Amino acid sequence: MRSLPLLLLLAAAACASEPTAGTDADSDCAPGLERSALATLECAASAGLLTPSQLDQAAEVLLRAEAAIDSLEGPMGGADDQYYRASWIRSALGNFAAFHVRGALTDSARIARLVDVVAVNTGFATGGLPVAGERVFPSRTPHLTWVFYPSIGVYFQPVTTIENAIGIPFPDPAVATDTLLAIGNALWQYATWRSGAAGAFPVWEYDFNFLSDVQKRAPWISSLAQGEALKLYVELYRRTGDAVQAERAHQVFRSFRTFWSDGGILVDDTTHGYWWDEYDPRMWTWNGSMAALVAVGMYAETFGGDAVGIAARGQDAARYWTPSFDTGEWTTYSLLAGYVTVAYQRWHTMLAGALHDQTGDPFWSETASRWAAYEPPPGLLQPPMLPNEAARLPHIESLLDRAR
């Protein structure tokens, strides 16, 4: 098997160069997954997306991250937990190149979010952040909740941030306005912005890849996140009468006016009405989409105008599609998935009740009554859940208990 020509080549290679550290990717800033985080940010800076000062600040975060990796991977002590922790940081560092390759490294706000991901994962991996269950509360982003996803790391979670404060399905009047204001202000500062036919609108992006019944490549958005933000700003306006909160709600609502293909959350197919999907127009997820519809209803009640008609079209789609999620025994998670968990069945029932409370439509009260009467089908196991939902489940259960 041994090859003489190969041996000669190997000898030549060994003479020519003792193994040395590799060089970084080429310097022309062509996107490449192999490019380091810092080199990618230098490309972003040279493209005018970052100021020298912003680049310096980001570089400090990256240096601390590299130092944390070295520290975690240095002394082992007989377990690979340190490697696991270091891998969250490495994964966070890898986001810059992945976004660059995807053409998504397009503005300083998004870059700043990715720098936060590195900083938060560094803090989490080294045990320096307050946590409660799967939720993480970094001081770097006050009032914003992050969630630990096993195998991936820690990421900002807009829905958890808002739901935990405001309650489900409607705002909890017992929650202090100051609390909601603090979250509302922090969330507003944390938005990234898109433009569509309805104008510019804020979105709260998820910065990790995600597999559901369809695949979502970061950064992706969700009608559930947009809906919770809408609910928050409508509630803040209702409580304070502050025009700033009204304007924020109007701007969030533009994402509901914008088709998915144009960067918004309105599913392009409006044959049966308007559907704002939690994940993807090809998936049709009931819970998040209906929570978004509840938020649209609140907005329409509060501000009127053409939102009333938009909410009515949302009701059209919800009434048309809801039977497709109901087998007569139990409900399904999406049009592509199977039965939901017991907790999500409760959540579905609560949402149907909320839609009845909003509209007075007997369709929803009948639906809620029927679903409430369902017994878990024989053999119903805990269905395999999407990572996002699995992380959200304990949170949902406590929120359901609180709303009961």
Added chain:
Amino acid sequence: MLLLLLALWGCSDGQAPGPSRECDRRSTLAAEEIVECLYGAALLGADDAAVALDELSAARRIADSLHGTGVYDDLLRARFVLRSLQHLADLYDEGARDSARLHRWLDHVAVSADFVRGNLAQEPDGYWTTGRTPHIAWVHLPNVGIFADPVGTVTRILGPGPASLQAPLDALEDAGEAVWRYGVPMSAVSTAPVWELHYPAIACTIFLLPPRRSAAAQTAALRLFTELARRTGAPQWVARAEALLPSFEASWAEGGVRVPGRTGAWWEEADPRVGYWRSAAAAAIAVADLAALTSGERALQLAADGILAARTLAPSFDDGLWTRDCLAGGYQDRDNHALYIRLARALHERTGDDFWLDLALRWEGFSPPPGFVMGDPRS
């Protein structure tokens, strides 16, 4: 709409209509619209487009018929098929678009429909086989789908490597023909074959979505063709093995499996951010075996570069206690540790370099670290 387009095309001068801006609507195209888009962009012939639409229609009919029974298990089966149609759109969204890839995607849809109807055979080793793609092994991933597995197709015949099992020649030839036909062109500018993976994976904390490319798949095909060349002496297998070399030369960004910026030629299994030594070393061995067989200058140089890269980075996978799964991850299980040792010994055998023998002996001396959990699902 396509039928109308096809009819109009038949009356025209034979020029397919140009691609539509609508074809860039990410996340919102149905599988049928994708066929129209490929046809409109002249990436698909009229006959192929018609066949593709027939196949999609057949899959939808199966889903509809299952959905209509009112039985929950059938509902799940129907949705399994519908998800396969969405996978097609996922793959289209990711960019690489041509008729060869469309055929692989249609295979996924058709095999999914066959799977839910119980028309596939499961082999004793767990793989599924289908008459639609004879000799290609399929793997069923619960809650994800059923997918062609080019690596499994080879390893179930030749073993995990680096040494190859003595498989019957006719089985090898059948697999060789099937694998060759299953390749798709590396890029718009290179027809070198690559074998894409259509299922997602988490590789050492990096969540990878399909279509994925992998040095492991390229190496599997190279091992197979080289083994066939060695056993038959037929020039066509040498030619097919050598046809893969551009994929080992091309960078990841160019559609190949080589990670630029590293000493030597590092061939990556999952993603340049991950770094799997086992695949880089196995690829180097496979290229070296081809080089030993043909004495081709190109393969010789590539093999030397690949071995240099594996040698340079080997210490990064060894912390003195145990070996690491990947550059970005933690310890690996016993099977993979044993694979490392076999790879080091194989490299010693091919190079005579005592570095590899010392490394194999060192790794053989390792004991699993205290608290080490076998089969840790995190990675």
